[in-house]
Amino acid sequence: MKARAIVSRHLILILYSFIVLFPFYWIISASFKTQIDLLMGRFFSTPHLQGYRDVLFSGTSDFSRNFFNSLLIGSVSTALVLVIATLGAYSLYRMRWPNWVLHSLLGWSVVFHMVPPITLAGAWYTLFRAVGLDDTWLGLILAHTTLNLPMALWMMGVFVRNVPSELVEAAQLDNARTPEILRYVIVPLVKPGLAAAGILSFIFSWNEFAVTLTLSQRSTATVPIGIGKYAQENTIAFTEMAAASALSILPAVILLLFAQRFIVRGLTSGALK
Amino acid sequence: MRSTTLWRYLTLSPTLLLFLFLTVLPLASLFVLSVHEVEWRDRIAHWDWVGMANYAHLAKDTLFTAGILNTLIFAVVAVSFQMILGFWLALLTQRVTRGQLVYRTIFLLPILVPGIIIGAIWKLMYSFDFGVVNQLLLYLGMTPQDWLGDSSLALLSVIVVDVWHWTPFCFLLLLAGLQSLPEDIYEASRLDGATGWRELRYITLPLMLPSIIVTFLFRMILAFKVFDEVYLLTGGGPGTSTEVISFTIYRRFFTEDQAGYGAAMSVATFAVIAIAIAAVSRIMGNKDPEAGV
Numbered sequence: 001m002k003a004r005a006i007v008s009r010h011l012i013l014i015l016y017s018f019i020v021l022f023p024f025y026w027i028i029s030a031s032f033k034t035q036i037d038l039l040m041g042r043f044f045s046t047p048h049l050q051g052y053r054d055v056l057f058s059g060t061s062d063f064s065r066n067f068f069n070s071l072l073i074g075s076v077s078t079a080l081v082l083v084i085a086t087l088g089a090y091s092l093y094r095m096r097w098p099n100w101v102l103h104s105l106l107g108w109s110v111v112f113h114m115v116p117p118i119t120l121a122g123a124w125y126t127l128f129r130a131v132g133l134d135d136t137w138l139g140l141i142l143a144h145t146t147l148n149l150p151m152a153l154w155m156m157g158v159f160v161r162n163v164p165s166e167l168v169e170a171a172q173l174d175n176a177r178t179p180e181i182l183r184y185v186i187v188p189l190v191k192p193g194l195a196a197a198g199i200l201s202f203i204f205s206w207n208e209f210a211v212t213l214t215l216s217q218r219s220t221a222t223v224p225i226g227i228g229k230y231a232q233e234n235t236i237a238f239t240e241m242a243a244a245s246a247l248s249i250l251p252a253v254i255l256l257l258f259a260q261r262f263i264v265r266g267l268t269s270g271a272l273k
Numbered sequence: 274m275r276s277t278t279l280w281r282y283l284t285l286s287p288t289l290l291l292f293l294f295l296t297v298l299p300l301a302s303l304f305v306l307s308v309h310e311v312e313w314r315d316r317i318a319h320w321d322w323v324g325m326a327n328y329a330h331l332a333k334d335t336l337f338t339a340g341i342l343n344t345l346i347f348a349v350v351a352v353s354f355q356m357i358l359g360f361w362l363a364l365l366t367q368r369v370t371r372g373q374l375v376y377r378t379i380f381l382l383p384i385l386v387p388g389i390i391i392g393a394i395w396k397l398m399y400s401f402d403f404g405v406v407n408q409l410l411l412y413l414g415m416t417p418q419d420w421l422g423d424s425s426l427a428l429l430s431v432i433v434v435d436v437w438h439w440t441p442f443c444f445l446l447l448l449a450g451l452q453s454l455p456e457d458i459y460e461a462s463r464l465d466g467a468t469g470w471r472e473l474r475y476i477t478l479p480l481m482l483p484s485i486i487v488t489f490l491f492r493m494i495l496a497f498k499v500f501d502e503v504y505l506l507t508g509g510g511p512g513t514s515t516e517v518i519s520f521t522i523y524r525r526f527f528t529e530d531q532a533g534y535g536a537a538m539s540v541a542t543f544a545v546i547a548i549a550i551a552a553v554s555r556i557m558g559n560k561d562p563e564a565g566v
Contacts, residue, residue: 009365010372016362017379020441024382026405027394039403088288095281105288112296115546116498116519119539122526123299126306146295153288178280207387209501210519214527224389224501231393231505238397245390252385256378263381267442268449 031242038238051243063244066226072137073222074205077144081201082194085152089160090186094168109150117147121214128215135217143211148201155269159193196266199259206251223248306536327537337538339513340521347517348496351435356489359443367451380441392505395434421507424514431515434502443488450484518542
């Protein structure tokens, strides 16, 4: 009886694993097919690298530039988010702000986090055009930073509050100044939080589509924008779209294999306080 | 002590500045924009005051009402399925001793992949001519369907993609909730002879209620923001069958050049969400502003 229950649990979980993995398998196998094999619905065919060659090395393909833009915007905005959120969380929770400041700031960040980013994209577009930030890396970095700040501020808040206040007070008694307390007391103790918030911020930036679509042109477009373009063209280049998609899944796979601990901690820190 | 006060302001100012210039100011500008109609004449934007006309137009706009309705249906149906399926998978995974990490790794993959790529993958799989879904139907002797082109199927097809995409998120949060439940309660209940369904009904579910509510709210918020998948899969069509609110706003602003009207839509959406948050936090009797994140 017990053995049967265990086996049936595994069977269901394995079945669901197949459901999860099948679309990825399908897109990767599609990326190795020729357009004709794919359109004919041939399930098995000799693997071709043409899709990858077109995406990576053809002169008309923007993929490598998109990839570079995604990496640049993702890493710079993540660094900014972490610095701003750590300072902000420390200030809010450990520097005795009046309650209304704490509550209105956090309340506002919750509201902002909940509205569809597209509602602000129009305003950002107008604003960025007025100050010459549209279609620039700086503009996109600022937008991504703003989008991910509520999540990071809130996550770093959880970790900063977990630092025993005795430690901060002891440092203050030793005449440590705020930068020193941050550097030698807070930062070492919130490192797991920084890792979790940083990885999530990078993933969210890497995945961001709606706002980037409205604020970027060809030279600043990121990977999702490039993929969206394939699908919008009149004659869809299916194999290129498949190859580009397969390549853009790579960062997620790498982070999942090597940093899953932090991803899980980050995603669940909202559910468990 | 004075230097502490200085640092107090210095540490918070980056957050404040960013919020001020990139969220408060844009919202204010949206508000101003929403009572104007912007027209481009000779490459110069002319702002014509139209008062509340844009807002008055909202109520009569069938695209806007269809967008709100579709977003609601989409969110409620998709998230309900995700919660039930996610909870079931979490229960199964928690009881498995070997291979838990392997299952979790596999299940997590979809939520880390860009929504637009999920859309691209499923667009290929749903393709009428060569998509694997129709190939499977043919193999089983059934009629192929135009999953994204048929207005009675399109919203359902998008919901299926969303369930596939986000069930793992519910799974992960609920699994974390299950793993944090105290073990001794289960031991006690087993001594009292509770098994299977009764244990689930009277012990697990009540204890899991806070996790379930938080997970549900998290997902609802994300579901209301849906844009990427719809943009790629259906573009809101056919007709208005998959028109969601984000997409309506996007079109007004960026493809139809009705900035003033798009701004009115944005402000209305913003207001509805702020009211919803206030209502939910009052109902839950929770003054903690983080409770809804």
